[in-house]
Amino acid sequence: MKEEDKESLPKMIYQDGIQPTVKTIGNFVAQAVDAALSKPKLWVTKKQFNFERTRKLLVEKLQNVDPETIVPPENYIAVPALMQISYCFDSDELREMYANLLASSMQIDKKWEVHPAFVDIIKQLTPDEAKLLKAIPFSTYSFNPIINILDKFPDDKGYTTIYASYTDIADGICESPQKIGAYLDNLDRLKLIELDMNTFITDEAPYDKLKQTDFVQNITKKPLRTNHVYDFAKGCFKLTAFGSDFIKVCIK
Numbered sequence: 001m002k003e004e005d006k007e008s009l010p011k012m013i014y015q016d017g018i019q020p021t022v023k024t025i026g027n028f029v030a031q032a033v034d035a036a037l038s039k040p041k042l043w044v045t046k047k048q049f050n051f052e053r054t055r056k057l058l059v060e061k062l063q064n065v066d067p068e069t070i071v072p073p074e075n076y077i078a079v080p081a082l083m084q085i086s087y088c089f090d091s092d093e094l095r096e097m098y099a100n101l102l103a104s105s106m107q108i109d110k111k112w113e114v115h116p117a118f119v120d121i122i123k124q125l126t127p128d129e130a131k132l133l134k135a136i137p138f139s140t141y142s143f144n145p146i147i148n149i150l151d152k153f154p155d156d157k158g159y160t161t162i163y164a165s166y167t168d169i170a171d172g173i174c175e176s177p178q179k180i181g182a183y184l185d186n187l188d189r190l191k192l193i194e195l196d197m198n199t200f201i202t203d204e205a206p207y208d209k210l211k212q213t214d215f216v217q218n219i220t221k222k223p224l225r226t227n228h229v230y231d232f233a234k235g236c237f238k239l240t241a242f243g244s245d246f247i248k249v250c251i252k
Helices: 003-018 025-036 038-047 051-061 075-085 092-105 117-123 127-135 177-189 205-211 214-220 241-250
Strands: 144-152 159-166 193-196 229-239
Touching: 025 038, 025 051, 051 075, 051 092, 075 092, 075 117, 092 117, 092 127, 092 241, 117 241, 127 177, 127 241, 144 205, 144 214, 159 177, 159 214, 159 229, 177 193, 205 229, 229 241
Parallel strands: none
Antiparallel strands: 144 159, 144 229, 193 229
């Protein structure tokens, strides 16, 4: 051994000696995440998915969780979720939803709350729709007003719908708030919310507020055909029980 190596050896031993003998909770969590993801990792690494970035994200999500409660996720949840999250790193909203789903599926007290359909549902959401789900009141008993903008024919002979399912909940939240009707239709299709044009809130104020928004005013200031008038249909939407479960797992 070289003389300079002999001199540095005591320093190395001393430095090692002052290191904590017990690993930090963070290291335990990282090890638990590695162990829990060992099987799903075999499925995805061959296809070069962004596994390491996902792993780091999950370690952050589970940092305050007891490592003893971190368990392997079910493959029918983890494998498709890991495949999909690798495509979503350019979308904060969708990436976070997949990460929350995976984190829930790896906790012994939460994993059975993760429905297999949740993975496919996230796949069918836009980032704007993910933002909307954060904004919708988290209650299956909370009714939110919506209106349809109608072109009413003369002599009450019918109408056509110009814009369906408008509400202002997307204003200041979504990149394309003018697409709120399509967003709500999709969330309804996925059974996360329930749109209902046969039920409405008895208080007229929320509907009057919607009619006065710039979006509605810009539509209704356009002239219609002779003797046609603008009219409105009132309705509401609310979170479904399935949607509530989805939000608890993937957003909360």
